Amino acid sequence: MDGTVLVADDDRTIRTVLTQALTRAGCKVHATSSLTTLMRWVGEGKGDLVISDVMMPDGNGIEALPEILQLRPGLPVIVISAQNTITTAIAANEADAYDYLPKPFDLPDLMKRANRALERKRVMARSVAEPSEAAQNGDELPLIGRTPAMQALYKLVAQVVNTELAVMITGESGTGKSLIARAIHDFSDRRTLPFVTATPKDLADIDGPAAILSRAKGGSILFDEVGDYDEEAQARLVRMLDSLTDDAPRIMASSQQSLNDKLDRGEMRQDLFYRLCGVTLNIPSLRERVDDIPLLSDHFLARAERDGAPHKVLSREAREMIRAYSWPGNVRQLENTVRRLIVTSQEQEIGHAEVEMVLGNQPEIEPLIGGGDAEKLSAAVGKHLRRYFDLHGGVLPPPGLYGRILREVELPLLEIALDATAGNQAKCADLLGINRNTLRKKVTDLDIHVTRRRKLM
Numbered sequence: 001m002d003g004t005v006l007v008a009d010d011d012r013t014i015r016t017v018l019t020q021a022l023t024r025a026g027c028k029v030h031a032t033s034s035l036t037t038l039m040r041w042v043g044e045g046k047g048d049l050v051i052s053d054v055m056m057p058d059g060n061g062i063e064a065l066p067e068i069l070q071l072r073p074g075l076p077v078i079v080i081s082a083q084n085t086i087t088t089a090i091a092a093n094e095a096d097a098y099d100y101l102p103k104p105f106d107l108p109d110l111m112k113r114a115n116r117a118l119e120r121k122r123v124m125a126r127s128v129a130e131p132s133e134a135a136q137n138g139d140e141l142p143l144i145g146r147t148p149a150m151q152a153l154y155k156l157v158a159q160v161v162n163t164e165l166a167v168m169i170t171g172e173s174g175t176g177k178s179l180i181a182r183a184i185h186d187f188s189d190r191r192t193l194p195f196v197t198a199t200p201k202d203l204a205d206i207d208g209p210a211a212i213l214s215r216a217k218g219g220s221i222l223f224d225e226v227g228d229y230d231e232e233a234q235a236r237l238v239r240m241l242d243s244l245t246d247d248a249p250r251i252m253a254s255s256q257q258s259l260n261d262k263l264d265r266g267e268m269r270q271d272l273f274y275r276l277c278g279v280t281l282n283i284p285s286l287r288e289r290v291d292d293i294p295l296l297s298d299h300f301l302a303r304a305e306r307d308g309a310p311h312k313v314l315s316r317e318a319r320e321m322i323r324a325y326s327w328p329g330n331v332r333q334l335e336n337t338v339r340r341l342i343v344t345s346q347e348q349e350i351g352h353a354e355v356e357m358v359l360g361n362q363p364e365i366e367p368l369i370g371g372g373d374a375e376k377l378s379a380a381v382g383k384h385l386r387r388y389f390d391l392h393g394g395v396l397p398p399p400g401l402y403g404r405i406l407r408e409v410e411l412p413l414l415e416i417a418l419d420a421t422a423g424n425q426a427k428c429a430d431l432l433g434i435n436r437n438t439l440r441k442k443v444t445d446l447d448i449h450v451t452r453r454r455k456l457m
Helices: 012-024 034-044 066-069 088-092 107-131 148-160 177-186 206-216 231-242 258-262 269-274 288-305 317-322 332-345 352-360 377-390 401-420 425-431 436-444
Strands: 004-008 027-034 049-053 077-081 098-104 168-170 195-198 222-225 249-253 278-283
Touching: 004 012, 004 034, 012 027, 012 107, 027 034, 027 049, 034 049, 034 066, 034 206, 049 278, 066 077, 066 401, 066 425, 077 088, 077 317, 088 098, 098 107, 148 177, 148 258, 148 278, 168 177, 177 195, 177 222, 177 249, 206 231, 258 269, 288 317, 317 352, 317 401, 332 352, 401 436, 425 436
Parallel strands: 004 027, 004 049, 049 077, 077 098, 168 249, 168 278, 195 222, 222 249
Antiparallel strands: none
């Protein structure tokens, strides 16, 4: 254990116990009974970890968290409190505390959490200075996204990265499921151990499970596209999971199929489903985060240029057309399209005509996640909303849910309708059955970019 820990607690006994334990573990410790002193140390750049009580003589530790994180982004803060209520735990989580422990706490448990916090901070610092192995691999999809959907995913990944729970990663083909699994491994305390991707072929032999565990050596295992596993592979996987010991590897699985539907049809073992779905991470499709499309397009253009391709840029019209496309193949399809445009475009600026030609030749790819064409929209929305509530772990979502949900439905509806009518707002308003002025206001409020064009069919 290595680093400097700032301890703030008005209980002298706790300060003494923590100082002695952290010092024996190899840390430098600064302890205080004053929140004001703690904030001064943070502002001076001291400390790699903060352990703070909530109720201090001169302030509230949770209320100080936003200022701490503003002064020192990435500085982990472990909150400890005698007010061990769910309200305190929720408040600590909403204030982006790294961890929360109620008093009286178990000292070995706190030391373990402190060690993880210090280790994670070192890993994050290295990731800023040095590109990760995945980022250096040109075949990997980028973990790029500023939209709320992606930011929510990143936050959930950060919360589960050092837990022991099994992780199920769902999403359509081309969204980057394996990359999320790799990120969980790379940012965890198992990052120095192997990361193994297993397929049904690896489980075909009776000795397959033992071979997988031997390769993993306590690291992480991703069971790729587990929805494709046959009955025999599922049975062997269940037996393997039941035999795991305390030093077992981290278990993750991915699927582009709806496992709930397979469970309902009897094609998925119930015991396997519940063993793999400790935490479910759903990666949004590109259609659900259209504002990330220009960012991703620029990333692929820049990557190609670094690899020796000529410098290319997208014209405004080309960029709007790419943004308006549905991308059934998601990020992988977008990347391949940008690569084709770099090769086929004769000019430095890629224009509307080149994009239209390439997109017009794209194969039809049906998304594999979800309930299919026969599923009613209300049922699909209901599934999404139930999953949204489940992801909050029994805690209510932030206020304003009604407006956020309506916006999520309204935005793609208007974008798709405008695309279908080639940007003609009069036709779009008629199609939707609303007043043209109402449509114009919604386009402005939702920041929808409208381009009149010849309809691409």
